[in-house]
Amino acid sequence: MKNKLALPVIILSIATLILTFYTLSSHFRTNTLLRETNRLRNAVDTLGVYCPPELKQDLLPLPYPGLSHVEQKKFQELGVTKEILFSDLRNKPELIPYEGVLGGRMHFPSTDMMWLPVDPWVLAYFEDGHIMGYLLAEYTFDTDGGGISWEVLHSQLK
Numbered sequence: 001m002k003n004k005l006a007l008p009v010i011i012l013s014i015a016t017l018i019l020t021f022y023t024l025s026s027h028f029r030t031n032t033l034l035r036e037t038n039r040l041r042n043a044v045d046t047l048g049v050y051c052p053p054e055l056k057q058d059l060l061p062l063p064y065p066g067l068s069h070v071e072q073k074k075f076q077e078l079g080v081t082k083e084i085l086f087s088d089l090r091n092k093p094e095l096i097p098y099e100g101v102l103g104g105r106m107h108f109p110s111t112d113m114m115w116l117p118v119d120p121w122v123l124a125y126f127e128d129g130h131i132m133g134y135l136l137a138e139y140t141f142d143t144d145g146g147g148i149s150w151e152v153l154h155s156q157l158k
Helices: 002-050 053-059 069-078 082-090
Strands: 121-127 132-141 148-157
Touching: 082 121, 082 132, 082 148
Parallel strands: none
Antiparallel strands: 121 132, 132 148
């Protein structure tokens, strides 16, 4: 009788130990993340000491990661959004300096695969359905017609 109960008791004990360990480690990770979050919040709050509130308000939020606040103000003054910029590039597949293969046609498949690493450059993914690559292009705003001009700086097939 004792032998029949020993195995379930051992299994139950091991399961209890595993659950206890998991709970404690999860609790420890949660506490670590909370401490790190509080540390970062405090660091951000101390920025208010060095940054006037009106300037701090101008800095938030950053709709265009990768662009400085000065560059973002230029976008706002011109009435250009990141979406307009990316759509303009997407509509110019002739900038891609490679021919499609196996009947494919090179194009920029999505504006979700375009980035603003630094003003005035755009990094864009392109493909033809068989091969793909990346293109780095520089944009300038035409003050006369209000359009956007592009110059390919570098491209590479992957």
